[in-house]
Amino acid sequence: MEEGIDGARDEAGDDGDVASDKKCGGTSAVETPEDGFWGTEIPVYQGKAWIELNNNVPLFTKKDYSTKSFETYGELDSLGRCTTAYANVGQDLMPTKERESISQVKPTGWQKLEYDGIDGKFLYNRCHLIGYQLTAENANEKNLITGTRYLNVTGMLPFENMVADYVKETKGHVLYRVTPVFYQDELVARGVKMEGWSVEDNGESVCFNVFVYNVQPGISICYGDGTSSRIVQEATADPSTRKIYGNRRSKIYHCPGQAAYEEMKDSPNLVIFDSEAQAQTAGYRKAAR
Structure with a gap:
């Protein structure tokens, strides 16, 4: 298994789901509100795994710039949801051994759901906000959300790899912040904001500010409790x-x-x-x- 990917079968196929009486209210990844938004400045998913925010420039300030590595994980909110994970990624934070099991962590909205056509079959992974390959965090409940395979691999992993490659090649540092975005009191995030900035070269090598969608093409997700269903396309008669x-x-x-x-x-x-x-x-x- 590649570093930075939360394996679907070994990490999703465990001892069951998290029970929840949270109702969906009919919100899904494929439904589009009239104004094209769902309560934030971010538009609903329209076929791209991520969109750029603030012209792709992160919101770090000069006082954030440091050549000293650190990592911090925000406290869970009143609903038990993750908040913000923030780090200055350096080589000294990276893992020196294989990742351990994280199956004991049940993030909010966690469901064990399988669909044919998804790599590994499981819809959800325990998604690291800051990938294991960057800060070697294992079963840290403040760093794991319920995320689709599409979010984890197609959306987040390219940015994680960009950061990891820069740090390994230059021995420099990257300011890295990931914030899950929840709508109202939903238990599953609509996506994550990801920011990255290479410190030593003032953003020359790594500079991004994106929102990555927590969706899975072909699947309708109830973000209230994590339940889901396959989208059935009506056949158009020839x-x-x-x-x-x-x-x-x-x-x-x-x-x-x-x-x-x-x-x-x-x-x-x-x-x-x-x-x-x-x-x-x-x-x-x-x-x-």
């Missing part, structure tokens, strides 16, 4: 296989997509043909529009 509607009184037939086609469904004069050729053989002619 016009070439749809029936031809004829009017026995006027001897005119209508094809799918023509103006009066849908209206003919309820006509007392409706005659149904399998093809235009069949209608024409019966003496019908095609409608002009």
Whole structure:
């Protein structure tokens, strides 16, 4: 297993779910509020794993710049949710041994759910806010949220790798802050804000400020309690296989997509043909529009 990835099967397939009476309220990753937002300045997911914030410039100030490594993890809030994880990542914080099990931690909204088509099958990982490869944190409940495989691997991992590569190659430091974003009292984060800034070269090598979406394509997520369902796409009928509607009184037939086609469904004069050729053989002619 690669460093920085919370393995789906060994970390998700454990002794069960976290019970919750939190209701969903119909909110899902695929529903779009009228204004395109869900209570913050961040728009709903529109097919990209992350979006840039503040022109991709992090909100650190000069007083934050330091060449001394540190890591801090905010206290859980009143609902038991993670807050902010903040570090100045240096080589001295990085792991020197294999990661231990984190299966004993049950982040808010945790559910053990499997779907075919997801790498490892499990929808959720225990997602490190600051990846293990950066600060060697194992089962720290202040650093683990319920996150989709898509958030973990497609969204967050590229930024974690960018930071890790810079630190290893230069022996420098990267200010790194990850903040989960929850909507109201939901137990599963809508995503995470990620900020990074390479200190020694003043952001020349690492500079980002992004929001990464906690979604899984093809799955509808209830962020209230973490339950989910597969999105069923309705099949669109091929016009070439749809029936031809004829009017026995006027001897005119209508094809799918023509103006009066849908209206003919309820006509007392409706005659149904399998093809235009069949209608024409019966003496019908095609409608002009």
